[in-house]
Amino acid sequence: MYKILALNKIAAIGTDQLPSDKFQVVSEEANPAGIMLRSADMHSMELPESLLGVARAGAGVNNIPLDKCADAGVVVFNTPGANAGAVKELVLFGLLASSRKVVQGINHAQSLIGQEGVAKTVEKIKGDYVGPEILGKTLGVIGLGAIGMLTANDAIKLGMNVVGYDPFVSDEQKAKLDPKVKIVAELSELITVSDYVSLNLPVNANTKHMFNDAMFATFKDGARLLNFARGELVCNDSVKRALASGKLSCYVTDFPDETVLGVENIITIPHLGASTPESEDNCAFMAASQLREYILYGNIVNSVNYPNVELPWAGKTRVCVLSKGACPDAVSAAIGAKVVGMLAKDYKGYGYAIFDVDGAVDAAAVEKVTDVIKVRVI
Numbered sequence: 001m002y003k004i005l006a007l008n009k010i011a012a013i014g015t016d017q018l019p020s021d022k023f024q025v026v027s028e029e030a031n032p033a034g035i036m037l038r039s040a041d042m043h044s045m046e047l048p049e050s051l052l053g054v055a056r057a058g059a060g061v062n063n064i065p066l067d068k069c070a071d072a073g074v075v076v077f078n079t080p081g082a083n084a085g086a087v088k089e090l091v092l093f094g095l096l097a098s099s100r101k102v103v104q105g106i107n108h109a110q111s112l113i114g115q116e117g118v119a120k121t122v123e124k125i126k127g128d129y130v131g132p133e134i135l136g137k138t139l140g141v142i143g144l145g146a147i148g149m150l151t152a153n154d155a156i157k158l159g160m161n162v163v164g165y166d167p168f169v170s171d172e173q174k175a176k177l178d179p180k181v182k183i184v185a186e187l188s189e190l191i192t193v194s195d196y197v198s199l200n201l202p203v204n205a206n207t208k209h210m211f212n213d214a215m216f217a218t219f220k221d222g223a224r225l226l227n228f229a230r231g232e233l234v235c236n237d238s239v240k241r242a243l244a245s246g247k248l249s250c251y252v253t254d255f256p257d258e259t260v261l262g263v264e265n266i267i268t269i270p271h272l273g274a275s276t277p278e279s280e281d282n283c284a285f286m287a288a289s290q291l292r293e294y295i296l297y298g299n300i301v302n303s304v305n306y307p308n309v310e311l312p313w314a315g316k317t318r319v320c321v322l323s324k325g326a327c328p329d330a331v332s333a334a335i336g337a338k339v340v341g342m343l344a345k346d347y348k349g350y351g352y353a354i355f356d357v358d359g360a361v362d363a364a365a366v367e368k369v370t371d372v373i374k375v376r377v378i
Contacts, residue, residue, distance in 0.1 A: 002295055005032035007040035010057060011277075014284025018292055034291045038283075039063060047072045052376070053294050055287035058083060058274060059146075060230065061304050062203055070305040070350050073322040073374025075294060077302050079286040084146035086279035090272060091151045091198055091228050092158075094252040095139070098196065098224040101129040103267050135159040140194030142187065143229070144169045144177065148200035153178045165190045166201075188218060196224045203230040211235065216242040222249045228273050231255025239266070298354050298378055306352045307345035314341030315356030318378040319363075323351040324371040331355065334369050336362035 004018060004025045014036070015025045025036075031050040035042070041063045042054070054064060055077045069076050097103050108125060112118050137160055141152045144166035152162045156178045164183045166173075174183065184190050191197065197219070201207055211225070212235040219225075225248055227234055234251075236259045242248040243265050253260065256268035274283070286302070293299045298320040299310040306322065321331050328344035328351075337359035344353035351371075366375045 002033040003029045003031070004034045004036060004291070005029045007035060007037035007042070008057075010036050010038075010288070011280045011284035013281045014057065014286075014288040017285060017288040022296065023292070033295060036284075036287055036291065037063070047074055053077060053291050055079075055291040057280070057283035057287040060202070062230065062232075066305045071373070075300055075303050075322070075352075076305045077287060077290045077294070077300075078304050079283045079290075080302060081146035082282040082286045083274035083276075083279040084150055086276040087147045087228055087273040088150040088154065089276075090254065090269070091147070091226060092154060094226045094228065094254075094267070094269070095134060095155070095196060095198070095224075097267055098226060098250040098252050099134055100131040102131075105129040134196070137161070137195040138163060138193055140165070140190040140197045141181075141200060142166070142190065142197065143200030144173055144183070145200060147228075148198070149173060149176050151198055151200065152181045156180050163190045163193060191215070191218050192220065194223060195220060196226065198226045199229040199233055201229055201233065203232045208232050209235040209238075212238045213241065216247050219247055221247060224248065224250045225252070227251070227253045227255065231257065236260050296378070298376065300352060303347075305348075306350050307347035309343055309345050309352050309354055311341060311343045311354045311356065313356060315339075315358050317357050317359075317361055319355040319357060319361055319366065320376040320378065321351075321353045321355070321366060321372060322374045323353070323369075324373060325349060325351050327351065327369060327371050328353045330369045331366055331372065334362065334365040336360070336365060 002023045004023055006025050006027055031048045033050055033052050035054045038057050043065050051074050053075045057079060059078055059080050061078050064076055066076055109122055112121060139155045139160045139162050141148045141164045144164050152164055155162050162181045164181050165187050210233055216238055239251045240263060250265045252267040254269045254271050254273050260266045260268055290301050298318050300306055300308050319335060325346060331353060332339055335355060335357055337357040339355050339357050341356035361377050363375050363377050
């Protein structure tokens with residue numbers, strides 16, 4: 001029985017993908033075979049020897065120590081695209097909210113509770129909340145993955161001009177974009193023409209606080225910034241200075257902290273991007289399915305720290321080998337049985353290989369191969 005430790009509540013449609021005769025989902029376990037989570041922080045967590053995989057029900061994995069897991073032979077999965085529709089909808093809300101000052105107007109109207117003549121009062125104050133329409137304006141979409149692609153396409157349908165930037169965009173992703181979306185080669189080409197800028201990129205050493213004083217200086221005067229990606233992309237002190245100078249008109253963030261609460265023209269949303277029942281179900285379903293497929297059959301789909309490797313079962317026994325780099329030839333020689341099927345790939349210095357064999361396997365010999373991290377015989 002494989003014990004799966006759930007660090008957060010996981011939708012039943014996901015846990016139902018783990019057959020009860022082989023898996024048990026628990027809230028406490030010292031030696032789990034797998035971990036499922038949403039936002040729980042794993043960075044201070046010790047990784048038990050029993051741990052085979054970690055499945056994040058969502059796209060972002062900054063709450064998981066990826067290198068530490070890779071070095072321990074623990075495959076980390078995420079669920080790209082599963083919550084894209086939900087986040088895209090909130091981006092579109094943020095787009096409108098940043099323009100029309102609807103949120104500020106609602107807050108003011110609510111402050112009139114207990115007063116007389118509210119109808120007359122709101123007629124007098126509505127002029128304070130005038131904002132431009134988005135029709136004909138330019139939206140810059142930074143990052144053209146699942147969320148960015150949907151946002152760009154819907155913005156075109158709303159009558160906007162859309163400019164996209166993503167140095168890693170694939171031909172497959174480009175094919176899904178509305179042909180009216182203009183893809184530029186340099187970020188500066190997007191920033192200088194955009195009335196609205198939507199962030200759809202991950203946080204890493206190159207992107208943390210990427211949107212700072214120097215970046216905002218290149219924005220169009222009065223531009224509006226939408227951040228439904230990660231809070232750390234933006235330097236909040238720089239945002240406040242840009243708002244005070246008029247360089248920015250509004251900042252909408254799904255990742256508020258104490259430094260931005262109560263600041264004029266900053267709209268703070270409490271991380272609701274993926275907070276829909278449909279999104280939670282989609283993420284849970286995908287995360288559990290990927291973890292099941294790896295634990296039972298050794299196939300890797302949507303890993304963020306090991307290569308994706310899928311191989312139809314062809315032998316009596318399957319040998320799964322995680323390593324530093326690729327070493328399929330040495331492993332094949334050490335297996336000690338006839339190999340009838342094999343597939344090996346590497347990703348960012350880590351390798352994964354599946355060997356289907358007929359006959360007994362000398363797992364101890366495979367473990368002694370240079371650079372091998374973990375061996376599983378299924």
